Amino acid sequence: MSESISRARKKIADPALHIILYEPEIPANTGNIARLCAAAELPLHLIHPLGFKTDDRHLKRAGLDYWSEVEVHEHENFAAFETCWRNLVPAAPIIALSARTETPYSRSGEDLVRRGLGLLFGPETRGLPREITCRFPTFTIPMTGRVRSLNLSTAVGIVAYHFLERLEIF
Numbered sequence: 001m002s003e004s005i006s007r008a009r010k011k012i013a014d015p016a017l018h019i020i021l022y023e024p025e026i027p028a029n030t031g032n033i034a035r036l037c038a039a040a041e042l043p044l045h046l047i048h049p050l051g052f053k054t055d056d057r058h059l060k061r062a063g064l065d066y067w068s069e070v071e072v073h074e075h076e077n078f079a080a081f082e083t084c085w086r087n088l089v090p091a092a093p094i095i096a097l098s099a100r101t102e103t104p105y106s107r108s109g110e111d112l113v114r115r116g117l118g119l120l121f122g123p124e125t126r127g128l129p130r131e132i133t134c135r136f137p138t139f140t141i142p143m144t145g146r147v148r149s150l151n152l153s154t155a156v157g158i159v160a161y162h163f164l165e166r167l168e169i170f
Contacts, residue, residue, distance in 0.1 A: 010041075012071045016169050018043045018089065019156060020120040022078065022128055025051030027059035029124060032153035034059075038069035040164060045073045047081050051123065078132065085118065092116030096138040097159055098128050099149040105139040105159050112137060113166045119159055124152050 019042050024030045030046070037044045052059060054074075060067070073088075075081035085094070093112050097105065097119065120136065122128030127149070128138075141155055149155070164170055 010069050010071055012041050012043055014115060015041065015043050015071075016115055016117075016167050017160060017163055018045060018092075018116065018118040019160060020045040020047065020081070020094070020118050021152075022047045022120060022132065023049055023051070023123045024121075024152065025124045026152070027052040028061075029152040031059045031061065033156050034070045034072070035066050036153070036157055036160065037071075038066040040160065040169075042160065043071040043073060045075060045081060045084075045118075047075045047078055089116040089118070092118060094118035094120050094136050096120045096122075096128055096133050096136040097140065097155060098122065098133050098138050099140055100127060101133070101138045101140045103139050104142045105162060108137065108139055113163065115167065117163060117167075119156070119163065121152060121156055 017040075019033060019037055021030060021033065021044070024046065030050075030052070034044055036042070073084060075084060092114065095105070095108060095112060095117065120128065120132070122132075141150060141158055143150070150158070
């Protein structure tokens with residue numbers, strides 16, 4: 001990461017949730033999500049390849065001056081992420097979010113709702129690949145309008161705050 005983003009980051013003890021972005025493509029979305037992570041004290045996992053350089057000015061601008069408040073983990077690929085995850089939060093489940101499924105996130109079972117839960121989101125233009133969604137409980141954000149999907153940072157905000165409320169964090 002660039003100098004302004006790579007400074008010592010906050011370490012979050014016993015985080016309520018983890019936000020996991022698989023191959024994010026748009027720097028402003030990732031910056032907005034980082035700001036959300038700072039506000040709610042949630043670690044952010046970025047799984048490479050990224051669709052931008054981490055010194056991108058749009059990424060830095062969207063995250064404002066909150067980067068020092070974000071615990072960021074970068075992973076070379078999904079396999080590296082999984083190895084890190086097993087060591088970081090070995091008992092915590094991961095929930096995948098996809099526009100290509102039917103079950104709303106609000107209907108996830110109580111067995112999935114616990115501290116350390118990982119919320120996994122795919123890239124803006126492709127979503128998560130099937131080989132990943134078939135390995136995790138996968139949910140969607142219901143939409144009644146005629147759009148294919150929501151903006152990634154909007155989707156992360158909706159789902160993250162839903163689970164924070166279910167965990168009675170706020």
